[in-house]
Amino acid sequence: NAGVTQTPKFRILKIGQSMTLQCTQDMNHNYMYWYRQDPGMGLKLIYYSVGAGITDKGEVPNGYNVSRSTTEDFPLRLELAAPSQTSVYFCASSPRRSGNTIYFGEGSWLTVV
Amino acid sequence: DAKTTQPNSMESNEEEPVHLPCNHSTISGTDYIHWYRQLPSQGPEYVIHGLTSNVNNRMASLAIAEDRKSSTLILHRATLRDAAVYYCILRDGAGGGNKLTFGTGTQLKVEL
Numbered sequence: 242n243a244g245v246t247q248t249p250k251f252r253i254l255k256i257g258q259s260m261t262l263q264c265t266q267d268m269n270h271n272y273m274y275w276y277r278q279d280p281g282m283g284l285k286l287i288y289y290s291v292g293a294g295i296t297d298k299g300e301v302p303n304g305y306n307v308s309r310s311t312t313e314d315f316p317l318r319l320e321l322a323a324p325s326q327t328s329v330y331f332c333a334s335s336p337r338r339s340g341n342t343i344y345f346g347e348g349s350w351l352t353v354v
Numbered sequence: 355d356a357k358t359t360q361p362n363s364m365e366s367n368e369e370e371p372v373h374l375p376c377n378h379s380t381i382s383g384t385d386y387i388h389w390y391r392q393l394p395s396q397g398p399e400y401v402i403h404g405l406t407s408n409v410n411n412r413m414a415s416l417a418i419a420e421d422r423k424s425s426t427l428i429l430h431r432a433t434l435r436d437a438a439v440y441y442c443i444l445r446d447g448a449g450g451g452n453k454l455t456f457g458t459g460t461q462l463k464v465e466l
C-alpha cells in the first residue's frame with residue numbers, strides 16, 4: 242500500500258518557468274489537499290478537493306492551479322514560477338468526515354532561482 | 355477557522371512523560387481535535403485525535419478538557435525518536451473539505 246505519492250521529490254526551476262507537481266493516492270480517499278511549508282513555519286493550505294471534478298481555494302492559492310479528473314490524482318500546477326514559491330510542498334488525502342486521519346506524502350522540495 | 359495556541363518549544367528527558375498543552379477557546383461543536391507531528395525533512399504524521407472524550411492509542415494519549423477549550427497530548431515515555439514539531443489542529447467538522455489549519459506547533463526536544 243503506497244499511500245500518498247508525490248513526484249518529483251526535488252526540483253529547481255528558473256523564474257518564469259512552469260511545472261506540475263504530481264500527487265497520487267491509492268486509498269480511494271475523497272478528500273485531497275495541497276499544502277506548502279516555508280522554513281520554520283507551519284503548513285499553509287493552497288487548494289483542496291472533496292471529489293473528482295471539485296476543487297476549491299485554500300489560504301494561499303495565488304500562482305497555483307489544480308485539477309481533479311480522477312479520485313486518485315490531484316496535480317498542482319505552478320505557472321510563471323517566482324522566488325516566493327520556493328518551499329516544500331505536501332500533498333495529503335483523507336476519507337470524508339473530520340473524524341478521519343489525514344495522510345501526507347513525503348514532500349516535494351522546490352527552489353525557484 | 356478556529357485557531358489553536360501552543361508553546362513554541364518544550365524539553366524533556368528520555369524515558370520521562372511529556373505533556374504538550376494546546377488551547378483552542380474558539381472551538382466549535384463539530385471540530386475534532388487532531389494532533390500531528392513532523393520529523394525533520396518529513397511530512398506530518400498522524401498521532402491521535404478526539405472529539406469530547408479522552409483517547410488512547412499506541413503512540414500517545416489525548417486528554418480533552420470538559421469544556422473542550424483546551425487539550426493535552428501525553429507521551430508516556432519520551433524517546434529520542436519523539437523529538438519533532440507537534441501540531442495541535444482543529445479539523446472543521448462542518449464541511450468545506452474538513453480542512454486542517456496548521457499553526458506553528460511545539461518543538462519538542464528530548465535529551466538523554
